[in-house]
Amino acid sequence: MGIKKGNAPKTFPAELELVGGGESSKLRLTYHNRKPSELADWLKELEGSDAPFLPSMVLHIVKSMETDYSLSLEGVLEMEDERPGICDAIIAGFHQTRRVTLQGN
Template identity: 65%
Template sequence: MAIKKGNAPKTIKAKLELAGGGETNTLDLTYHNRKAKEVQDKMESMKKSKAPFLPTMVLFLVKEWDTDYSLSLEGILELEDERPGICAAILQGFHNNRMVALQGN
């Protein structure tokens, strides 16, 4: 199948394997397939905002997830409070899952 302009998937399903705080968890989620320019623009707009940066970026990038924490700023803040560093891991997962990799050759 040829790569066609504008034909990239709108979402990316991912399964994140997370370890820390004495536990190991799997988080199934779906990311919005945001373009690099969209992410940069959001980051730029956050410079003037008082909203917490990492939780706001998680909310911008994640479409849905399989956890009983609400996919809201409040839910993400609660998750980060209970499991410090999880927002950074979710953002890293976005970049890892969005990145194209060579399969063979």
């Protein structure tokens, strides 16, 4: 048996190819392997908060990233201000990279 319950990795690496604002770049990062149920619980906790949603979600799913921006609310807000849409791209990369796909067959 190759797949065992409770044996999924706790984190996973990714390299996102980002294009926009006249530049093309790669962002290497490590995501926390958050389950949909964990994300739902986190969303309930965030309800009523003044915290900006997308930057907060980036902080919840990203363990580390190779960039000069700090992995803090201020750093993610600065990154989004300079490169609009990057938070959405990071979140989309999480879902795309985490999703199981069929190879071959």
